[in-house]
Amino acid sequence: NAGVTQTPKFQVLKTGQSMTLQCAQDMNHNSMYWYRQDPGMGLRLIYYSASEGTTDKGEVPNGYNVSRLNKREFSLRLESAAPSQTSVYFCASSDFDGTLTEAFFGQGTRLTVV
């Protein structure tokens, strides 16, 4: 009953460092998403993957890259972290197959860039 699992839960980076946020889902969903949450701005889509092998930019993709490693896993990479990337990051998955299912979210990664 894991659902969507994100690692790590917390991370502190220095400006310029790189890191990868990991996300895995066990619901056999086709679509996966990365959002960032900032106070007063709701959730903004960074990248999404409609199916294995495809990725598309969302609303705020600059400074990020993604990899859809397989159907289960979707990682988010910060190549050179900046203080503006301090945020809470959420991974989500869904499978809009006509009958519709909602998106399921992980517990989030709280990232601080100093």
Place this chain on the structure above:
Amino acid sequence: AQSVTQLGSHVSVSEGALVLLRCNYSSSVPPYLFWYVQYPNQGLQLLLKYTSAATLVKGINGFEAEFKKSETSFHLTKPSAHMSDAAEYFCAVRRYFGNEKLTFGTGTRLTIIP
């Protein structure tokens, strides 16, 4: 493109009073609409969803929402607030057709006054 607007970033109600959280949507095609709740330091949990089957949708924890096409609204209500309802609430929209991403509103933080 679709979007949602949540009126009121902060709402306070007394315990036992009516909860009303407002959401208006914009979509060029019939939408799917969602309300999610986020408790402190947690991920997002689905409260309810509109999928065109019925305009009045009942969700978990006594919440419900009514889809009003003429007003392009999907307001969330609960007849009697409980202390445990204190959380942040997000309205979200996606297109009816295709494998589309969710677009979120900026959120409403609900405070319950004892």
